[in-house]
Amino acid sequence: MQIVIIGSGNVAYHMAKAFRLKKIPLLQIFGRNGEELKKISEELDVPYSTEHLEDADLYIICVSDNSVENVSKIITKKDVLVAHTSGSLPKEILAGEYRKSSFYPLQTFSKSKELEYEKIPFFIETETEEDKQLLFDLASQISENVMESSHEKRKYIHLTAVFACNFVNHLFARAKEVSDSQDIPFDYFLPLIDETVKKIHEIEPKAAQTGPAVRNDVRVLELHEQLLKDESLAIYKTMNHSIQKMYEL
């Protein structure tokens, strides 16, 4: 099977790297950003192009959601399988006469951060049983955790991931603003952060809640509000309100 990856961002890079590590042949990485493609091409020893899309059996589109539809139009062959890697788009967004599918890896990808690909859950949706088998076989070479998922379910998986990953990271960024403002090294907080996450491997997050809001410690809540402003203050109030609603305080 000949495979082409389309895109040069974080997902394209890690997808290509996972394939190379598992000795799955890649015919090409294709995209608009020649500079990024060249870097990936050199690191992973995969041919790249910004102009000529190779004839393949499977195209995996790894571009931002906004671009998937447009990018999908450059594939003009009919007897091929095309997959996108978006958590929120239906496979029908792919605008060609080929077989359509979704190949969604549930992970946060940054080029500079190595990953254990074996642990990444892959969610697959296809038009036919045959394609399902094909993508299952492919994903199973990368990951131990491959599942089928409808578009409806995938939307909620992606939404859950936004809370559990994107928003969590943003809280770390806002937390670091607070500690930076007092020259407190953010490293001090890493054992606490590690423990916060270790805990939910053993205890339900709802049962693991600690802090002033769940204790309804009004004095501390008021003190903290005085130390904050703007977006951080808005987050502080919104989160505390949500905690107090969840525990009916």
Next chain:
Amino acid sequence: MQIVIIGSGNVAYHMAKAFRLKKIPLLQIFGRNGEELKKISEELDVPYSTEHLEDADLYIICVSDNSVENVSKIITKKDVLVAHTSGSLPKEILAGEYRKSSFYPLQTFSKSKELEYEKIPFFIETETEEDKQLLFDLASQISENVMESSHEKRKYIHLTAVFACNFVNHLFARAKEVSDSQDIPFDYFLPLIDETVKKIHEIEPKAAQTGPAVRNDVRVLELHEQLLKDESLAIYKTMNHSIQKMYEL
């Protein structure tokens, strides 16, 4: 040195346990909740009382912020050192004629979750050099990471911890509501969550941000808002607004 721990909650339990593990003698755990004290006493083999407070050299008050002042009044001896474990209270909240101090462990404590005490940063504030040395020596038997901290700085340490731990845990709880609503096992998200945290050991959180808000993917943001309501919707909007402000989108 004779030490008494006052309180029967998560902090009191783990403080007592850390002392026992390091063979630091504990004279007594004292508090109001006889049932909880009895459990701790039996597990850790430490005497407890709800009525008679033993004469000690050091009292460590491990109760909720709201109760520290009142509880501190039960210590009537003068030539003793008293410490509270609150992140946000000044040592002057302690209402007696004894020497006052703060002994703040930066961690999230749940009775049912074991901890590596060596990694917990301890922040200490005292009235005298002698007491500082005493609490440093004590904390250093438990942890590799003991520092001095003024009340002013400690307030910000605690506030940072609320963002990086309490709010992060609440995001996990709200995320789990979303996945539970579609019968998606929350375990699917653990590799993603683990990676989110591993990442910030290597990359600044601001540089590690991914997701629809930082990509300004308006279509996904609108789709997600339709899937949410009430507190979760409020969190979604507040967090996205804050992300977009941080990256000037």
